[in-house]
Amino acid sequence: xxxxxxxxxxxxxxxxxxxxxxxTLLPLLVxxxxxxxxxxxxxxxxxxxxxxxxxxxxxxxxxxxLFIGRWKPFGLYRPLALLCAVLMWLPSALGHHxxxxxxxxxxxxxxxxxxxxxxxxxxxxGKVGRVNEPVLCLGAAxxxxxxxxGGQLATALEVLQPGTFSLxxxxxxxxxxxxxxxxxxVTLGTQGYxxxxxxxxxxxxxxxxxSVSATLYVTLMIGLLVSRYLQTRESRA
Amino acid sequence: xRVRVPLKLSxxxxxxxESHFPMFLLTALLPIVVFxxxxxxxxxxQRMALPLSVTLLVLESLRAMPAWxxxxxxxxxxxxxxxxxxxxxxxxxxxxxxxxxxxFTLQIILLGLRAVFYLLTAIRIVQVLANCERxSGKTLSLGAAxxxxxxxxxxxxxxVLQMADPDSFNLGAVPVxxxxxxxxxxxxxVTLGSLGYxxxxxxxxxxxxxAVLLSLSSTLYLSLLIGLLLSRxxxxxxxxxxxxxx
Numbered sequence: 001x002x003x004x005x006x007x008x009x010x011x012x013x014x015x016x017x018x019x020x021x022x023x024t025l026l027p028l029l030v031x032x033x034x035x036x037x038x039x040x041x042x043x044x045x046x047x048x049x050x051x052x053x054x055x056x057x058x059x060x061x062x063x064x065x066l067f068i069g070r071w072k073p074f075g076l077y078r079p080l081a082l083l084c085a086v087l088m089w090l091p092s093a094l095g096h097h098x099x100x101x102x103x104x105x106x107x108x109x110x111x112x113x114x115x116x117x118x119x120x121x122x123x124x125x126g127k128v129g130r131v132n133e134p135v136l137c138l139g140a141a142x143x144x145x146x147x148x149x150g151g152q153l154a155t156a157l158e159v160l161q162p163g164t165f166s167l168x169x170x171x172x173x174x175x176x177x178x179x180x181x182x183x184x185x186v187t188l189g190t191q192g193y194x195x196x197x198x199x200x201x202x203x204x205x206x207x208x209x210x211s212v213s214a215t216l217y218v219t220l221m222i223g224l225l226v227s228r229y230l231q232t233r234e235s236r237a
Numbered sequence: 238x239r240v241r242v243p244l245k246l247s248x249x250x251x252x253x254x255e256s257h258f259p260m261f262l263l264t265a266l267l268p269i270v271v272f273x274x275x276x277x278x279x280x281x282x283q284r285m286a287l288p289l290s291v292t293l294l295v296l297e298s299l300r301a302m303p304a305w306x307x308x309x310x311x312x313x314x315x316x317x318x319x320x321x322x323x324x325x326x327x328x329x330x331x332x333x334x335x336x337x338x339x340x341f342t343l344q345i346i347l348l349g350l351r352a353v354f355y356l357l358t359a360i361r362i363v364q365v366l367a368n369c370e371r372x373s374g375k376t377l378s379l380g381a382a383x384x385x386x387x388x389x390x391x392x393x394x395x396x397v398l399q400m401a402d403p404d405s406f407n408l409g410a411v412p413v414x415x416x417x418x419x420x421x422x423x424x425x426x427v428t429l430g431s432l433g434y435x436x437x438x439x440x441x442x443x444x445x446x447x448a449v450l451l452s453l454s455s456t457l458y459l460s461l462l463i464g465l466l467l468s469r470x471x472x473x474x475x476x477x478x479x480x481x482x483x
Contacts, residue, residue, distance in 0.1 A: 126374060166410075192432030201273035201415045204423040208269050208388070211430035215459065216381045223463045224377075227470055 007129030009062060016060045017134040017141070023053040024144040028185075031178045036091060043092040054085045057117055065123045077116060084113045107156040114149040121145060125221060131228040139225045146217060147188045150210045151181030157206060164203045168195040188214040246368040250303040254365075257301035258375045262382040264290075264297040268389060269426075272419040277332065288329045295322045295354065302361045318357050325351040345400050348418075352393035359386040366462065372470040380462050387458060388429045391451045392422030398447060405444040409436040429455040 026049040035042040058081050065074045087106045121142040128135050155177045157164045167179055183196035187210055198204045267290040275287040299322050305315040328347040331339060339347075362383035369376050396418045398405045411420055424437040428451050439445045 187430075187432060190431040192427065192430075192434045194434040194436060197434055197436050198423075199410065200412045201419055204412070204415075204419065205269050205273050207432075208423060208426040209266070211426060211432055212266075212381075212385060212388070215430050216384065219459050219463050220377050220380065220466075223467055224372075224470065227467045 014134040017138040021137045021141040023056045024141045061120045114152045130232045147185045150184030154180035166199040248370040255375045258379040261301040262378040264294045265382045265385040291329045321354040355390040388426045391425035395421035405441045407440040
């Protein structure tokens, strides 16, 4: 596989981009129904929907997206994704009371995976040969994925050092990751209700980076995609 | 005093600097990343974190920005820009050698000068973006660096305001051991990103005007940047199409 055929291979993957958009939306839809101490369905909903997302991602993210010298960082992507696909079942298998020793490595690895994916999506959007409806879907999915990544990172920060965020009035039965994903999307969408707030210097830096990356993603990435989409359509007409 | 209109920045001069832009963006993000680590009374690494990141950023700006050609009467703006940069680098290391014993007014002046340097960098970035011919990933990263500079400048200016008049901003529940500059940079970016959490709010007329101007500049920066880049991108494409049909 030579890197010159990358745009062509991405073109062949286009049908999968619709599915990826659905797969990133699903975790948001099922989050209210999940409960780590509930019945079987309530426990498996979130890992199941995330598993679907991971499987689609493994299918669409090429391994030769980025070269640092002769090293391909995305060669590591699939092993990491499959490892995460196994590890994310731990909380639902063990309930709320599993050892913290488990918790940290799993959280950090999930964060690494989410960040890796976010970078991968941006690189893919930079390398597509043409912009049509499925590619716009990939752009939209990238935005949602940014929010999910923010939620994961915030959860990791809060678990590693409780009190990183002041969570306000948590709704009954709401998980930490749910509350912080909500916060992450409120930040991403520039609402900033202020019901969840950063309360350490670390959290403040996190919020600044998240807000900057969201603003720039929407303005630069989506702006360029839409202009290229119009170009593609004109040249087709 | 006669202000000579700046000569058009040549696309060639910009292209020569293009390869520095992604690194420039990364160094611009560095001060934000090190804020939680920086502490004036901590171990050596904690004390050095902030001065080190500012030094890297200033040196990278001097390296990545094409030279200014504009003149204010006999004074070269490029000379002012460069000396301001080098001066800020020296000034940012003084607290580390001296402890926090600098005269109050001097602290305000030093912070203000650094704010002016960041502001000049932001202006230069806009000029470069307005004069570049092709839009590439590198150009986009320069646009991003400009947005970050807007926030850094505003954070410093807000700190200067707050030091001059401690009633300018209501800081809310400040995290333990967080510096004023870190808290107000956070406020600036929250305003810049149109988040408005409301945990830090202006508390004086000057503070309010500052927030209004900041919010205006971020909205205008983003919309103008997008307009500029997109039109450039589309016209480059149209040229390609015309060439291929001829």
